[in-house]
Amino acid sequence: MAPCEATITTSVLQPEDVKSLPLPSEREETNSDTKYTHTLPHPGHSYRDHFSSLLLSGSYALTMLEVAMFACLFLVFTVPSTSGPIMDYFDFKASASSLPRQHLPYVLLGLSLFRRAYNSYLEACFFALPSERTQTWDEHKLKRSTKDLCGREKEQLEQLVAHDAGSMLSTTLLEVVMYLAVDGFYPAEFKLWTGWAGLGERVVRIIANHLLMSFGMYWLHRSCHEIPALWKIHGVHHWAKHPLSRNTYEDHWFDNFGNAVVGQTCAQILIPLDLPTLVFSRLFRIGESLEKHSGLSSSVNIFHYITFVLFPYAQMPHHHDWHHEGYKSCNFTFSSIGGVWDCVFDTRQAGRAGDNPMKYNRATAVDKKMVEQAKTSKRRVTQSRLGWSMITPVLAVLAAAAAKLAASEFKVSV
Numbered sequence: 001m002a003p004c005e006a007t008i009t010t011s012v013l014q015p016e017d018v019k020s021l022p023l024p025s026e027r028e029e030t031n032s033d034t035k036y037t038h039t040l041p042h043p044g045h046s047y048r049d050h051f052s053s054l055l056l057s058g059s060y061a062l063t064m065l066e067v068a069m070f071a072c073l074f075l076v077f078t079v080p081s082t083s084g085p086i087m088d089y090f091d092f093k094a095s096a097s098s099l100p101r102q103h104l105p106y107v108l109l110g111l112s113l114f115r116r117a118y119n120s121y122l123e124a125c126f127f128a129l130p131s132e133r134t135q136t137w138d139e140h141k142l143k144r145s146t147k148d149l150c151g152r153e154k155e156q157l158e159q160l161v162a163h164d165a166g167s168m169l170s171t172t173l174l175e176v177v178m179y180l181a182v183d184g185f186y187p188a189e190f191k192l193w194t195g196w197a198g199l200g201e202r203v204v205r206i207i208a209n210h211l212l213m214s215f216g217m218y219w220l221h222r223s224c225h226e227i228p229a230l231w232k233i234h235g236v237h238h239w240a241k242h243p244l245s246r247n248t249y250e251d252h253w254f255d256n257f258g259n260a261v262v263g264q265t266c267a268q269i270l271i272p273l274d275l276p277t278l279v280f281s282r283l284f285r286i287g288e289s290l291e292k293h294s295g296l297s298s299s300v301n302i303f304h305y306i307t308f309v310l311f312p313y314a315q316m317p318h319h320h321d322w323h324h325e326g327y328k329s330c331n332f333t334f335s336s337i338g339g340v341w342d343c344v345f346d347t348r349q350a351g352r353a354g355d356n357p358m359k360y361n362r363a364t365a366v367d368k369k370m371v372e373q374a375k376t377s378k379r380r381v382t383q384s385r386l387g388w389s390m391i392t393p394v395l396a397v398l399a400a401a402a403a404k405l406a407a408s409e410f411k412v413s414v
Contacts, residue, residue, distance in 0.1 A: 062164055062168075077102055083102070097411075098185070099275065108172065114286060118245075119246055119248075122244075122294040125294070126244060126295050129296070132298040134296065149242065151242050163236065166257075167256040170253055182410050183411040184412040184413050185268060185269070187275045188275070206273060209271040215397070216267075218335050219391065220394045240324060241325055248293045270401055288303045288307075291304045293324075297316045313338065313340055315342070332349040
C-alpha cells in the first residue's frame with residue numbers, strides 16, 4: 001500500500017443520493033446523539049441540528065462532568081469561605097506577579113466557551129457551505145454503514161467518550177498545577193496597550209513562542225506516526241478519516257495531555273508571554289486547531305486565512321484533511337500553527353491543493369510550486385526509520401523547560 005493511500009474502502013454518495021436518504025428517525029439507528037452518522041444532512045433538518053452539543057462527544061454525562069469540574073474550580077478559587085482554607089491548607093501564597101487566583105476559573109471557562117462556540121461555527125459552515133469543503137461530493141467516500149460521517153465505528157465513538165473525560169480532566173489539572181506551582185505562569189498585569197515599542201516586543205515574543213511550541217509538537221506528532229508504541233495512542237485520533245472540527249480534541253487522553261505539556265506549557269515557560277498576548281495565543285491556537293480539522297478550506301477559516309495571507313509556507317485545512325486520509329506511514333504535514341517545520345525538515349506535501357482549480361486558488365505559493373514540480377517528477381515520502389531517537393527533540397524541549405524552572409526557582413517573568 002502506498003504511504004498516502006486511504007485505508008478504507010467506501011462507496012460514493014452523489015447529491016441526489018442524499019436527498020433520497022431517510023431521516024434519522026426513519027433509520028434503524030435510534031441513538032439521538034448520532035445525527036449525520038451515515039450521511040450528509042438531510043435538507044429537512046433544522047439549523048439547530050448543525051451544531052454540536054456543549055461537549056464535542058455529545059455526551060450528557062460528560063457535559064455534567066464539565067459543569068461539575070468548573071463548579072469545583074469556582075469554589076476552590078473564587079468563593080472566600082472555601083478558597084481561603086483550601087489555599088492555606090496547601091500553603092499557597094498569592095504572588096504579585098501571578099494572575100489573582102479568583103480570575104483563573106474565568107480564564108479557563110472563557111477558553112472552553114470559545115472552543116465550543118467556534119466549533120459550532122465551523123460545523124455550521126461545513127453543512128451550510130458544501131462548495132467550501134476540502135472534499136467534493138465525489139471524493140467524500142461516505143458509506144451507508146455503521147460508520148459516522150468521519151469514518152468511525154460505533155465502538156470507537158463509545159471509547160472516545162472516556163478519552164474526552166480524561167482529556168478534559170488531565171489538561172485542566174495541568175493548568176491548575178502550573179498556576180499553583182509556577183509563579184507568573186499566568187502573568188498578573190493585564191495591559192492591552194504598551195506603546196509601539198511594547199507592541200513590537202509582543203509580536204517578536206509571540207512568533208518565537210509559537211515557533212517553539214510548534215517545534216515540540218511537530219516532533220511529538222511525527223514520532224507518534226513513526227514509533228509503533230506511540231501510534232497506538234495517536235492512532236485513536238486517526239479513526240476519523242474525514243475530520244470535522246469536533247474531531248480536533250477527540251484523541252486518546254494522553255495524546256491531548258502530551259501536546260499540552262510539550263506545546264503551550266513548555267512554550268510559556270521558555271518564552272513567556274504577557275497576559276493579553278497569552279490569551280490571544282491560546283485563542284489563536286484553539287481556532288487554528290479546530291479549523292485544521294473543519295473539512296473546509298476557505299476564508300471562513302479566520303485564523304488559517306490570516307496565516308495564508310502572511311506566510312507562503314502556511315498550511316491550510318486541505319493539508320491536514322489529506323493527512324487524515326492516509327495511514328500511519330503518511331509522513332507529511334505534522335506542523336501546527338503554520339507549516340515552517342514541515343518545510344525545514346522536508347515533510348511538506350501540497351495535500352489537496354492541486355486536485356482542482358478551486359483548491360489550487362487557495363493554495364499558498366509553496367503549494368503551487370510543489371504542484372508544478374509534481375507534474376514532472378514524483379516525490380514519495382517514506383518513513384525515516386529513526387525509531388525512538390526521533391523523540392529526542394521533544395525531550396530536549398522538556399529538559400530545557402525543566403532546567404529553566406529549576407534555575408529560576410519555579411518563577412516565570414516576561
